[in-house]
Amino acid sequence: MATDRSPRKVENPDSQIGIYVHIPFCEKKCFYCDFYSIENHSQREEFIDSISREIRHFSETHNPLAADTVFFGGGTPSLLKPADLEKILAALHDAFRISSDAEFTMECNPGTIDTAYLSDYKTLGANRLSFGVQSFFEDELRFLERIHGPAEAFRAVEVAREAGFDNINIDLIYALPGQPIDRLTTNLEKAVSLETDHISAYSLIVEPGTPLAGAVAEGRIVPATESVESSMYEIVMDFMAEHGYSHYEISNYAQGGFECRHNLKYWNAEQYAGFGPSAHSYVDGTRWWNVSSLAKYIARLKTDEAPVSAREKLTPSQMLDEFVLLHLRQGKLDTDILREAFGLTIDRDMISGLETAEYCVFKDGVISLTKKGFKVSDGIAETILAKHSPAV
């Protein structure tokens, strides 16, 4: 059982903070997406001012922190004019000590790539690009309401390489309603043919509040069944392994050394500071998140008010929950750390039950998920935590 004392720090004490910047604009909002973004770009300049102000506020209330990852997400960061990016970066450099070898990612829409922009991003320090490719089929892209076509995905990666980027990710979405298996395989083959070092492959999630969720509720769209999703997930895992990508998180695969260092901070309970509407931060055991409205965000910062929507100070038990959940998502749970940091000893019978059912392998104190285990990783976290968490 977990004890009452606070968990010892589980992260590396030397670890540096990660910086996230949320760009809340899209040319067109995709109907499955639940990230905050808007199609009206009229407040772009006020946004740049506001976010600079927010970053300055952070620096006024925190000692200068060393940062080693920067991630521009959205929305569509590739809509940012280089001059705007420069302004935001200037504010960030004032507030943080960003190391020279920091990982600096820009999310890009293959449909809004501008060669000149990419070169300028590179000059400004960006060294990693992440493309929302999703599919190589015209009809699937249309279904997803993407603004690009299959050819543009290839071109985007080519242009990126020409601009000097060698650390590139492409996102794929699978288990679309009615998607045949061979479509998935074709998408995977085309994806690896681009020879990027990182691929994220997500099954389509019906997020509450999205137009997709509405269509599902009305019966206009029938999502893939649990069994189809499960089979497709297995195909993705097999395919990636065959092509030399290591499976380092539920939906993420990388060639050696190209794991996304920024995302790993989320999963390893390291610190991150998020700026822009809806951005989340986690510093000193407290998580907070900004309002999901550009108008409110701008209004708050105009009056020098924090644009924070809510905060939470994690209790030891919540830290434990997140630790187990997020480490299982990475396929490995170190029971020695659980014991040392949280005072929790996992029931051996339960582990051997999971082993017998081939959900995991237990060796040297580490629970390693099998493919079957990855598919039910959340269920395994529930099972472990329901049995071990102290009663509240």
Added chain:
Amino acid sequence: MSLSPRLIRNFCIIAHIDHGKSTLADRLLERTGTITEREMVDQILDDMPLERERGITIKSHAIQMNYRAHDGNSYTFNLIDTPGHVDFSYEVSRSLAACEGAILVVDASQGVEAQTISNVYLAIDAGLEIIPVINKIDLPSAMVEDVKHQLVDLIGCKESEILLASAKAKIGIDEILEAVVAMIPPPSGSSDAPLRALIFDAKYDSYRGVVTYIRIMDGTLRTNDKVLFHKTGKVFQSEEVGVLGMERVPTGELEAGNVGYLIAGVKELTETRVGDTVMNSESPADSPLPGYREVKPMVFSGLYPAQSEHFEELRDALAKFKLNDAALLYEPETSTALGFGFRCGFLGLLHMEIVQERLEREFDQTIITTVPNVEYKVVKTSGEILLVDNPAEMPSPAEIDHIEEPYVTAQIICPSEFIGNVMKLCMDRRGVYKNTTYIDTKRADIRFELPLAEIVFDFFDKLKSMTRGYASFDYEYLDNRESELVKLDILLNGDVVDALSSVVHRDKAYEWGRKLSSRLRKLIPKQLFEVVIQAAIGSKVIARESISPIRKNVIAKCYGGDITRKRKLLEKQKEGKKRMKQIGRVEVPQEAFLAVLSLNDEE
């Protein structure tokens, strides 16, 4: 304070649920000035929240009123409230024994119901004078003439003797009060005779211990008397004696014919049995009052804390509960499926529901209840006789010569168009048809003999739905009869779940096994492991279902903005898992333990 018995009237009100007993009681209190209108909380006599919600009186109380009658005399009225339900029929009978008369209230729009009839018979048997009252005459749906005929048939009164009233609209209240004076005889008995007082109720007061409600039949009871409780043989010192107004009013003594209370340093309710006789231990009467009997539980069920660490809390709650409800019996038992809990005996179904609900509400206990069952008399081949109140404890078939189960006489009153439905339901429940009589041209009174076990499962709900809510139902223990009964076990992944074992008739075993496993398949969620559900008689499996393991339970995306949301989801799932019971590796939701109860809905 000496009171002439000539000026005392002891009476109760008999009515079916919702026919207006409580409202009428309120009106009498108001009209006699016992309570002002302003002080009136609706339905004063029902002071437990659950009672008010259900419109039923669970525990009887008594209250004294003073009424200046038209003849110029001031009378003392003792209104003794009676629990209206069959489960408490013994308590009803003791309350009736404390009265000389009863006001029979029948709803003008509903007419005579099953409970009215059984309670009227109890009152007539007790020799009570009956004042028939038709209530709610101001309702547009009132059928005053029809109900008059029913009453004439039922109690043999004259139509002219029936009073018409609306307690709600304050119509006919004076006439009722005058009828109490005129029609109900004053109590007999001599204040000089040796003391004999009937205990008709008792309750536990956390400051004073047990407060006993009594009717003095003979003699006089005074403060400081040494009193003997005849049945238990215990002697106590009378600490306080008085009458029951809105509060207890100490009077120092109570004389023959009066109703009041006695506090005598009694610590446990079990020492003051309802129906027992209080005597003076220095000059005890020759014989106790007639009619005492032990109250026996009829329905049994296991009560378990939802979380095993709350066992001690449940034990404390039951102990406290029993202070106020001597009829509740319980003893610890252990279930391999549910851990430590209690086997509880109840007077009947309503009593069981009330206990469970009040434990949850008033004692804040989350409880898993096993399917209710009756007590079986098992005659073993060795000749040994066992009383089995827990199906899990049924001996193996080879050891059993035969099994007997309790039967009841059931009385169902319903509009005649539903006779067919009622017949079918009773036949399905192994009923033995006795006869049908007609209360009037539209309503039938149907009698069946039914195994009690067949009515503890959802019988009343079924009856109501098959008669569009028009049927009323009452039952009474009849006898024990030999039946072809077998124990049906449920196995999850090969382990017998003792809390799901039931005793069923052999002819129904296959159907039940099939329905129960299919029901459980729907109630048990998919898990990480396959779940096999089997129904078996002894070692013979008669039904099998399986729940395939969950194939995918992970959300694809989890970045900075998702973590809190996902953790909250996880916390919710965890809480859900905690409410489940772990049987082997299978997590079973609490509803599953009551699966049998909803079996008849299964197609």
